[in-house]
Amino acid sequence: MLDSLRASIRRTAFALLGLLAALFLYLSYIQVIQSDFLAGHPLNRRTAAAAEKVERGTVFDRRGEKLAYSEKDGDGRYVRHYPYGAMAAHVVGYSSPRYGQSGVESAFNGELSGMTNPERRFGPITGLWTAKAGNSVTLTLDGELQETAYRALGNRRGAVVAIAPRSGAVLVMVSRPAFEPDAVDDDWKEIVGAAGSPLLNRATQGLYPPGSTLKVLVAEAALTEKMTDNRKTYECQGSFKIGPDYVLHEANNKAHGKVGLEEALAVSCNVTFGRLSLELGRSRMAKAFDRFAFARPLGGDFAEASSRLPDFGRLGDGDLAQTGIGQGSLLVTPLRMAMLAAAFADRGTMLKPFLVSRVTAPDGSALRQFGTVEFAAATSPATAAEVNRMMQQVVSGGTGYAARIAGVKVAGKTGTAENPHGAPHAWFIGFAPADEPEIAVAVVVENGGAGGEEAAPIARQIMARALR
Amino acid sequence: MDTKRECYLLLLAGAVLLAGVLAVSLVGGAPDYRALVTAAGLALAWPVAHFALRRAGHLGDGLLLPLAAVLTALGLIMVFRLKPGLFMVQALWAALGLAAFLGSAFFFRQAERWSEYKYFWGLAGIALLLATALFGVDIGGNKNWLFIGPVHFQPSEFAKLFIVLFLAAYLNERREVLTFATRRYGPLILPQPRILAPLLAVWGLAMLMLVGQRDLGAALLYFGTATVMIYLASGRAGYLLWGAGMFLVGSVLAYTLYPHVRARIDIWLDPWADPSGRAYQVVQSLFALGSGGALGSGLGYGFPGLVPEVHTDFIFAAIGEELGLAGAGAVMMLYILLVYRAFRAALLAPSPFRALLAGGLAVLLGLQVLVIVGGVTKFLPLTGVTLPLVSYGGSSVVATFILLGMVLAMSEKRPTDA
Numbered sequence: 001m002l003d004s005l006r007a008s009i010r011r012t013a014f015a016l017l018g019l020l021a022a023l024f025l026y027l028s029y030i031q032v033i034q035s036d037f038l039a040g041h042p043l044n045r046r047t048a049a050a051a052e053k054v055e056r057g058t059v060f061d062r063r064g065e066k067l068a069y070s071e072k073d074g075d076g077r078y079v080r081h082y083p084y085g086a087m088a089a090h091v092v093g094y095s096s097p098r099y100g101q102s103g104v105e106s107a108f109n110g111e112l113s114g115m116t117n118p119e120r121r122f123g124p125i126t127g128l129w130t131a132k133a134g135n136s137v138t139l140t141l142d143g144e145l146q147e148t149a150y151r152a153l154g155n156r157r158g159a160v161v162a163i164a165p166r167s168g169a170v171l172v173m174v175s176r177p178a179f180e181p182d183a184v185d186d187d188w189k190e191i192v193g194a195a196g197s198p199l200l201n202r203a204t205q206g207l208y209p210p211g212s213t214l215k216v217l218v219a220e221a222a223l224t225e226k227m228t229d230n231r232k233t234y235e236c237q238g239s240f241k242i243g244p245d246y247v248l249h250e251a252n253n254k255a256h257g258k259v260g261l262e263e264a265l266a267v268s269c270n271v272t273f274g275r276l277s278l279e280l281g282r283s284r285m286a287k288a289f290d291r292f293a294f295a296r297p298l299g300g301d302f303a304e305a306s307s308r309l310p311d312f313g314r315l316g317d318g319d320l321a322q323t324g325i326g327q328g329s330l331l332v333t334p335l336r337m338a339m340l341a342a343a344f345a346d347r348g349t350m351l352k353p354f355l356v357s358r359v360t361a362p363d364g365s366a367l368r369q370f371g372t373v374e375f376a377a378a379t380s381p382a383t384a385a386e387v388n389r390m391m392q393q394v395v396s397g398g399t400g401y402a403a404r405i406a407g408v409k410v411a412g413k414t415g416t417a418e419n420p421h422g423a424p425h426a427w428f429i430g431f432a433p434a435d436e437p438e439i440a441v442a443v444v445v446e447n448g449g450a451g452g453e454e455a456a457p458i459a460r461q462i463m464a465r466a467l468r
Numbered sequence: 469m470d471t472k473r474e475c476y477l478l479l480l481a482g483a484v485l486l487a488g489v490l491a492v493s494l495v496g497g498a499p500d501y502r503a504l505v506t507a508a509g510l511a512l513a514w515p516v517a518h519f520a521l522r523r524a525g526h527l528g529d530g531l532l533l534p535l536a537a538v539l540t541a542l543g544l545i546m547v548f549r550l551k552p553g554l555f556m557v558q559a560l561w562a563a564l565g566l567a568a569f570l571g572s573a574f575f576f577r578q579a580e581r582w583s584e585y586k587y588f589w590g591l592a593g594i595a596l597l598l599a600t601a602l603f604g605v606d607i608g609g610n611k612n613w614l615f616i617g618p619v620h621f622q623p624s625e626f627a628k629l630f631i632v633l634f635l636a637a638y639l640n641e642r643r644e645v646l647t648f649a650t651r652r653y654g655p656l657i658l659p660q661p662r663i664l665a666p667l668l669a670v671w672g673l674a675m676l677m678l679v680g681q682r683d684l685g686a687a688l689l690y691f692g693t694a695t696v697m698i699y700l701a702s703g704r705a706g707y708l709l710w711g712a713g714m715f716l717v718g719s720v721l722a723y724t725l726y727p728h729v730r731a732r733i734d735i736w737l738d739p740w741a742d743p744s745g746r747a748y749q750v751v752q753s754l755f756a757l758g759s760g761g762a763l764g765s766g767l768g769y770g771f772p773g774l775v776p777e778v779h780t781d782f783i784f785a786a787i788g789e790e791l792g793l794a795g796a797g798a799v800m801m802l803y804i805l806l807v808y809r810a811f812r813a814a815l816l817a818p819s820p821f822r823a824l825l826a827g828g829l830a831v832l833l834g835l836q837v838l839v840i841v842g843g844v845t846k847f848l849p850l851t852g853v854t855l856p857l858v859s860y861g862g863s864s865v866v867a868t869f870i871l872l873g874m875v876l877a878m879s880e881k882r883p884t885d886a
Binding site for chain 2: 002004005006007008009010012013016017019020021023024026027028030031032034035036037038039041043044045046049050
């Protein structure tokens with residue numbers, strides 16, 4: 001009697017213990033095989049919650065002003081603050097537990113969050129090397145200049161980039177419309193849906209036809225290839241017929257008459273530069289863009305949109321002439337145009353722009369330093385000096401008069417870029433002082449109209465402020 | 469089992485408790501002396517209970533109390549981690565549970581004597597459940613709480629012990645009838661109606677719990693345990709078929725009639741269809757377990773607070789997150805050992821009644837662990853029951869200790885029995 005009872009007990013025990021053992025195996029599957037999927041799932045808030053426990057590093061400008069810092073709120077969680085708000089929103093970026101990071105907050109997230117070594121697999125032992133506070137990042141940005149540029153641009157859409165030509169340090173990077181990085185969590189939907197895409201950093205990701213500002217490049221190419229010198233003159237009758245069915249026009253069909261290269265640049269003569277592009281031809285034009293490294297990615301601190309260069313080999317004459325005056329299918333970012341200006345300011349060497357000068361540990365010790373790196377040997381010092389001189393002429397006696405600063409030699413070039421979205425984009429690129437350059441700028445005002453009237457005064461304000 | 473080893477193991481369980489409470493309080497900054505003294509008191513109480521048991525000549529299984537103590541220790545550590553304010557209450561329940569364990573261990577030495585009052589136990593169990601059905605209060609979606617003055621408790625935790633006791637006694641008397649007085653129709657056996665009656669009664673009870681109190685988990689436990697006990701008593705697998713059939717009927721009825729049952733099943737089939745809505749709790753539990761990985765985040769360094777009801781039904785997810793598979797697997801091993809020792813007691817029991825009782829208790833305990841750990845890990849559809857000894861909650865802790873005291877009494881091999 002007891003034996004049959006024991007037999008069924010034994011069977012039941014095997015079945016139940018077997019089920020518990022199967023559950024054990026399933027648990028192992030969940031915690032080991034499925035672990036990565038579950039831990040990294042976007043709906044799993046643990047990564048964000050862990051970030052709230054760590055004091056994220058501070059972002060400083062070049063003078064030590066705070067651009068972003070973390071502070072404990074009432075519940076003991078760290079909350080991010082941005083003293084410069086919308087003014088530096090694109091360059092500093094945002095850091096949101098829900099929507100991730102952008103700008104420097106994203107590019108240096110590992111350093112700022114102190115989680116450069118996310119080895120969670122070691123379990124509790126990780127506590128030995130994960131930091132209680134993140135590292136701080138110091139930018140080359142100048143908060144004061146940034147504010148000047150932001151206000152100078154006003155409510156117009158556009159971008160401003162300023163670089164220190166002799167180091168490559170980025171001093172200003174403004175994009176408008178902007179957003180409040182403090183409000184990203186609360187107003188995400190409005191920010192994403194707002195007109196003018198405020199999240200877009202137009203300085204590095206806005207692609208625009210450069211218009212006449214590109215003429216400095218064509219002038220450089222003509223000099224480098226010895227197509228012209230200052231004695232050779234060109235005849236401008238207001239328009240220029242290319243082939244059977246293409247005519248290049250001056251603005252308002254104004255005839256410039258007999259002009260040399262210097263005067264052609266000062267008055268921004270389309271006919272002369274269209275002709276020069278044709279004389280240079282496809283391959284030498286392509287080489288010029290190559291020397292200034294338009295197609296080579298910057299990498300590093302910037303999320304950059306790559307320039308759209310025409311396929312020179314297949315370009316018709318009309319399109320080649322269009323490219324020579326910065327129109328056609330050519331599209332570039334304001335950052336690249338600031339680099340172009342800076343190259344002429346600094347002896348023809350193009351430096352790699354950098355935004356972060358150093359990373360410091362919470363105890364103040366420097367962990368990483370960044371400095372000047374050559375990006376491209378764009379042109380010879382002599383040619384650069386020649387273009388520099390011609391660019392001074394643009395400001396002192398040409399279309400760039402609005403950028404003049406009393407007592408300072410300013411070099412520049414205006415642009416008024418036709419585009420399919422309405423009024424032309426207003427451009428200005430330049431640098432000052434022309435013989436001892438401290439700041440190079442690129443300004444674009446979307447659909448702003450004439451570059452000399454809309455963009456040059458903005459550049460003037462920034463340069464004047466920087467040289468004060 | 470030499471009794472010295474039981475004492476060592478209990479000291480070890482005490483050390484686990486003290487180390488855990490110390491670790492958790494140090495994460496918060498300073499050591500919490502009140503909690504530490506309480507833990508020390510409990511750590512001391514376990515060896516004292518051991519001496520009381522052995523001095524009085526109790527010869528029950530020496531592994532049961534240490535296993536229960538480690539699980540209680542882990543439960544207290546996690547409650548202290550998750551809801552520090554509930555730690556003292558839970559420690560008090562653990563102490564009361566220990567007393568109940570001793571009482572039960574001695575009381576059920578004369579199990580045969582008490583089995584004569586089987587109808588009293590059975591009616592008491594049913595009365596408790598009916599009282600809950602009539603006067604029950606809804607806490608956290610389950611209407612299975614009873615208030616008596618300031619004390620509130622979950623009668624179903626105790627009633628299940630009464631029902632198992634009644635079934636063991638009732639089935640023991642009718643074992644022969646169950647085994648032989650049947651008619652066979654192919655694989656199906658049809659017992660006489662009066663023998664099928666208790667099964668039907670428990671099934672009805674389970675359905676009542678389901679309908680009246682929405683207590684899916686308890687219903688499953690009662691019915692599953694009763695079915696397996698009838699199988700144990702009869703040795704006829706056919707009764708399991710009957711049980712499975714009735715369970716299926718009940719499940720289909722519940723599925724079609726009750727949206728909350730339907731939701732549980734849908735969530736189980738595909739939690740990722742609505743991870744932020746209906747499946748929120750299970751998905752959060754899976755996140756906790758997955759984030760814990762093999763070694764866990766360490767006590768105090770995880771985010772178990774993201775899982776709703778984490779200190780009661782979902783405490784296993786918190787263990788999996790902060791102690792990893794190492795900790796959660798250890799808990800599983802402890803339960804497997806505990807259930808194994810209970811079955812072992814049943815196998816070695818000197819009389820059929822004691823074997824049935826110990827076997828029934830082993831099934832009850834094993835099923836409860838299976839149902840809740842399975843639910844939390846999405847191995848099974850989720851039904852809310854407590855994780856024995858570990859979840860916060862006095863009724864569950866005390867009832868489980870009484871259950872283990874009964875098993876201890878059943879495991880005793882007294883010289884007179886030999």
